[in-house]
Amino acid sequence: MALPIDKQLRYWGIVLAVMLLALWFLGGVLLPFVIGAAIAYFLDPVADRLEIMGFSRVWATVTITLIALVIFVIMALAIIPLMIDQSLALVNIAPQAASDLQAYLTARFPSLADSDSVIRQSLHSLGQTIQSRGGELVNAVANSALSLLNVLTLVVLVPVITFYLLMDWDRMVAEIDALLPRDHAPVIRDLAGQVDRTLASFIRGQGMVCVIQGTFYAVALMIAGLQFGLIVGFIAGLISFIPYVGALVGGALALGLAVFQFWGDWLMIGVIGAIFAAGQVIEGNFLTPKLVGGSVGLHPVWLIFALSVFGSAFGFVGMLVAVPVAASIGVLMRFGVGRYMQSRLYQGRGTTDE
Helix, strand or coil: CCCHHHHHHHHHHHHHHHHHHHHCCHHHHHHHHHHHHHHHHHHHHHHHHHHHHHCCHHHHHHHHHHHEEEHHHHHHHHHHHHHHHHHHHHHHHHHHHHEEEEEEHHHHHHHHHHCHHHHHHHHHEEEEEEEEHHHHHHHHHHHHHHHCHHHHHHHHHHHHHHHHHHHCHHHEEEEEEECCCCHHHHHHEEEEEEEEHHHHHHHHHHHHHHHHHHHHHHHHHHHHCCCHHHHHHHHHHHHHHCCCCCHHHHHHHEEEEHHHHCHHHHHHHHHHHHHHHHHHHHHHHHHHHHHHHHCCCCCHHHHHHHHHHHHHHHHHHHHHHHHHHHHHHHHHHHHHHHHHHHHHHCCCCCCCCC
16 A cells, blocks of 8 residues: 555655765765765766767776866866966956956047046056956856866766766666656656756756857857967867857857957958857757757756756756756655646546546
């Protein structure tokens, strides 16, 4: 005989409370495990494909690990130092950019030449603030990242955890399936499958879109001659995880830098704008339809809300689990709405339950 609904809700509520408390108190300890699990989940289809090609699970995992190690070494030696240099240089030119903007506005609006003008004072203070605080901000972010993801975590723990999780992923899924309550196992499997499809479409697909777009923007802007093309492409690709935001922010930043660098050469400014327009055409017509597919049930507003709430409550670890939790809640809400619309509460007195 199955447990009454109220007792089931009580037990599942206790499980949920324990998980949230563990996330709250053990956030720093859980960080390498959460990162390792996320990477293993991302790479599991690659390992499955290698198994189909004839690799054993162990050799598939070893092959993926070696390729990832080579990519990481290349980035650490070639790309990351250049990005840091461009970020610091971008901060340092801010006062000059503010001065040029002030001169342009003064020529167009002579009233701004008054030393007591609010806009003149604001532009001057803005440039000085960015120069004085920008470098501190970059260094603080770098130091925070290093303290959060220390050398031991990056070099040892995360790769080791990812390796073992990836190697045993299918077995762990089977063992979890064997522990499901028998009365509810079919429904839980169906819901878990929906969550997996949502995450696979969004995280894996959108992640690939971000990488491709960021690479395209960075390479194209650097070929076009934009001084900070690499860092602009990185920013645009990184925040492309939220649809449309990456193109808007990256495009505005690139055009602003292009106006400062190519002032008077409207052809080059138009080329920078055309690069972002081409990136949006490629993303909307080819990348997203092929890699992400149709609607996956994660509205951008819902995603931003989840990232804000979990990031504020649980820090960096909360931001890592925000997307899976948001996808799970979305699936559960759709399941609940479907059950409600089949119920007598929705359909009325004259309807009998199936």
